[in-house]
Amino acid sequence: DQQVKQNSPSLSVQEGRISILNCDYTNSMFDYFLWYKKYPAEGPTFLISISSIKDKNEDGRFTVFLNKSAKHLSLHIVPSQPGDSAVYFCAARAIAGGTSYGKLTFGQGTILTVHP
Amino acid sequence: NAGVMQNPRHLVRRRGQEARLRCSPMKGHSHVYWYRQLPEEGLKFMVYLQKENIIDESGMPKERFSAEFPKEGPSILRIQQVVRGDSAAYFCASYTRNLSGRINEQFFGPGTRLTVL
Numbered sequence: 155d156q157q158v159k160q161n162s163p164s165l166s167v168q169e170g171r172i173s174i175l176n177c178d179y180t181n182s183m184f185d186y187f188l189w190y191k192k193y194p195a196e197g198p199t200f201l202i203s204i205s206s207i208k209d210k211n212e213d214g215r216f217t218v219f220l221n222k223s224a225k226h227l228s229l230h231i232v233p234s235q236p237g238d239s240a241v242y243f244c245a246a247r248a249i250a251g252g253t254s255y256g257k258l259t260f261g262q263g264t265i266l267t268v269h270p
Numbered sequence: 271n272a273g274v275m276q277n278p279r280h281l282v283r284r285r286g287q288e289a290r291l292r293c294s295p296m297k298g299h300s301h302v303y304w305y306r307q308l309p310e311e312g313l314k315f316m317v318y319l320q321k322e323n324i325i326d327e328s329g330m331p332k333e334r335f336s337a338e339f340p341k342e343g344p345s346i347l348r349i350q351q352v353v354r355g356d357s358a359a360y361f362c363a364s365y366t367r368n369l370s371g372r373i374n375e376q377f378f379g380p381g382t383r384l385t386v387l
Contacts, residue, residue, distance in 0.1 A: 158312075188375055197274070197361050197378035198313070243312055255326045256365065257303060258376060260312035 157181045158246050160261035167268050173231040175264050177244030180225065184246040188258065189218060189229045192241045201242075202229070234268045241265050273297065274364055274379035275344075282385045289349040289356070291382045295364030302345045303376060304337060307359045316360075319345055352386045359383050 159178045167173045177187075185206040190198035204211040204218045204227065211218050217230045231238055244261040273296035283289050295302050300321045305313040318326040319339040330337070334352075339345040349356055360383075363376035 160312075190378075195380075195383075197276075197363075197380045200375040200377065203375055245313075255318050256376075257315040257318055257326065257329070258305075258313070259315070260305075262310075262312045 156262075157184075158244055158259050158261040160242075160244055160264050162264050163262070164265040164267070167234045167266065169236055169268055169270050170233045173229075173234045173238065173266055173268065175229040175231075175242050175244075175266065177227050177229075177261055178225060179227075179246050181246070181248065181259070182225075183248040184259075185249045186247040187218070187220060187227050188245045188247070189216075190243045190245060190260075191238075192243060192263070198243060231266075234266075236268045236270050239266055239268050274362065274377050276360075276362055276379035276382050278382060279380060280383050280385070282387060283352050284387050285353055286351050289352050289384055289386075291347040291349075291360050291384070292344040293347070293362030293379055294344040295362070296377055299364035301364060302339055303363045303365075304345070304347050305361045305363065305378075307361065307381075309358070313361060316347070349384075352384070354386045357384055357386045 157180050188203040189201040191201050192198045202213050202216045202218050204220050209220050220227045241263045243263045245258040275294040277292050302319050304316040307313045315329040317330050317337045334350045336348045359381045361378050361381045363378045365376045
């Protein structure tokens with residue numbers, strides 16, 4: 155039961171252009187969404203997050219958009235840089251105070267390659 | 271993710287042996303999550319521990335796997351009688367709470383890559 159899905163295994167973008175990574179979820183109990191970036195042989199590094207009460211959160215070159223009705227979120231990177239090349243994971247957390255205890259549910263990841 | 275320590279970084283075991291993976295959370299954090307990443311997949315939750323307590327082990331396989339977080343020392347994920355299917359990257363994470371008590375993002379360690387021969 156894949157509750158968080160990243161349907162694009164890979165994405166290739168030219169340096170300076172926009173990268174758009176997509177994520178869909180099925181569980182209505184998710185109230186907090188995060189994006190992590192991961193390099194080979196390293197742990198995931200937190201990038202940006204968004205609460206379900208918002209529809210947009212921006213941090214420098216990174217913007218996350220949330221469409222609750224469509225159960226869809228996306229990460230925009232503008233402008234893309236070669237150093238952004240990594241695996242990007244979308245993750246979701248169920249409503250605090252329930253029995254989820256803050257555990258994260260991850261998508262399968264999207265490999266982003268930014269060409270110089 | 272600086273601050274969450276895991277060791278060893280690489281562990282090779284033969285089928286039937288035991289694997290012990292250690293995690294020291296960031297300073298001041300008393301909560302640890304363990305996740306497993308199988309090849310070509312995302313991370314999957316295994317267990318959530320506080321000091322001396324297992325809070326949620328709903329993601330742990332029913333047999334051979336156990337976890338602890340003693341009052342002193344690191345959290346340990348123990349896999350008995352390993353099989354080839356246990357080969358994966360195992361990550362631990364710790365988190366902070368903001369002033370309102372809300373959990374913020376989890377910080378991950380570098381992982382332990384277990385290979386079962």
